[in-house]
Amino acid sequence: MFLLSAEERAIVDLVRDFVDREVKPVVRELEHDNVYPEDLIKQMAAMGMFGLTIPEPYGEVRVSTVCYAMVTEELARGWMSLAGVIGGHTVVAKLILLYGTEEQRQRYLPRMATGELRAAMALTEPGGGSDLQALRTVARLDGDEYVVNGSKTWITNARRSGLVALLCKTDPTATPPHAGISVLLAEKGTGFEVSRDLPKLGYKGVESCELSFDDYRVPADAVLGGVPGRGFAQMMRGLEIGRIQVAGRAVGVGRAAFEDSLRYAQERESFGVQIWKHQSISNYLADMATKLTAARLMLHDSAERLDRGERCDLEAGMAKLFASETAMQIALDALRIHGGYGYSTEFDIERYFRDAPLMIVGEGTNEIQRNVITRQLISRQQSQS
Incomplete structure (x- = not known):
């Protein structure tokens, strides 16, 4: 299971080296200053990261979803914000690849693969949260055009994307409501603007905006x-890879917090011994490693199912739920292991602690995710009986 080709393994290794060589030395300063990492993003584009899920003839190198999940983990291990840059972009690419007309594929995918054209997805609305059927953004047909009015929020890449996959109602009177919902491939132009940037606890450097x-x-x-x-x-199909990507981010953040803690526990001494020899610290480390391994296996299982063309909404949802909760717990335990230093901005632990909650509320809150998982469990059981 989860075997990569030699080319895919080389890609993961290349990203790991990029993180260690280029990201880790600068991430603390960039993150604290909330600076957009333009140079790092350019390097990511040159390495082909924006096109990892786009096949020929539109892209050059398409990797398996398992490989994509591993790349996401490596990026998030260095800085979760970098993984976020390619997250929504990948969902939009997947949507166009699966459902777009050939003209839409030819128009957008080659430029998306190189990173020349960056994409964002616009789902959430102010006051709407995870209830996507309660959309208030409406597109009314006027001749051979749609006229769109409404607003969206928490849009990653909003300022730097030239293309937005906009979820809106093209038939507000449809019953059931989801039958009147469409995705519009919206390019920036008159009447489409970023109204404000949202201040955030973590996920710094990359913009999250209202449109x-x-x-x-x-x-x-x-x-x-x-x-x-x-x-x-x-969009529900597109969110399968979206949730896999968020789970990959969570595994990356959890891994970074665990690796820092494992290293620190061997360097720090108290009462004459390295602190890992104290049972309380040892228990934290054992639980961290166990949960992190389980989260990664769930992540890879859902990614492999997607590669096989199987339905994986349940598995991707469970991976996202477990990995995000695991990352949050590992970040908290890492802070405990580091003591006062974990609370200091001179260490990376406080960044992990601020970044981890995003995966709990992003791509559908975990509270909603649990409801979705239960409905899928009931549905699958009924279909088998």
Whole structure:
């Protein structure tokens, strides 16, 4: 299970070296100053990271989802924000690849693969949270154009993306509501603007913004796949790889916190011995390693299922839930192991502690995720009986 090709292993190794050589020496200063890592993003684009899930003839190198999950883990081990840059971009690429017309694939995917064109997905609305069927952003058909009005929030890459996969209602009267939801491939233009940047506890350096659509016009053929009313099901499928990606980020953050703690526990002494020899610290380290290994196995299992073309919404959801909760617990235990130093901005532990909560609330809160998992369990059991 989870075997990579020689080329994929080389890619993961290359990203690991990039993180150790280029990211770790500068991340603390960039993160504390909340500076967009332009140079690091350019290097990521040159390495082909924006096109890892885009196959020929649109891209150059398409890797397995397992490989993509490993790349995500390595990036997040260095700085979770870097993994976030390619997260939404990858979901949009997957949506266009699976559901786009050939014209849409030709128009966007080659430039997305190189990072020349960056993409974002716009789902969440102010006051709407995880209830995507309660959308208030509406696109009304006017001749051969849709006129969009509404707002979206928590949009990663909002300022630097040239393309936004916009989830909106093209038929507000449809019953059930999801039957009137579409994905519009919205390019920046008149009536489409970033209204503000959101201040955040963590996830620094990369922008998270609110978008406002005020009589924003897009051609009717901007509907993903050319047929309106299919956007909800399309986005739910796209979120499978989105949740795999978030789980990969969580594993990366948890791994970074664990590795720092394991190292520190061998360097720090108290009462005449290295602190790992104290049972309380030893128990923390054992639990960290065990949960981290379990989270990674769940992550790779869901990624492998996606590669086999199997349904993996349940598995991706469970991986995201477990990995994110694990990352948060590991970050907290890492702070305890480091004591006062864990609370200091001169160590990386406090960054992990601020970054970990994003995976708990991002890509569907874990509270909603538990509901989705239970519904899927019931549905699968009923289908088998």
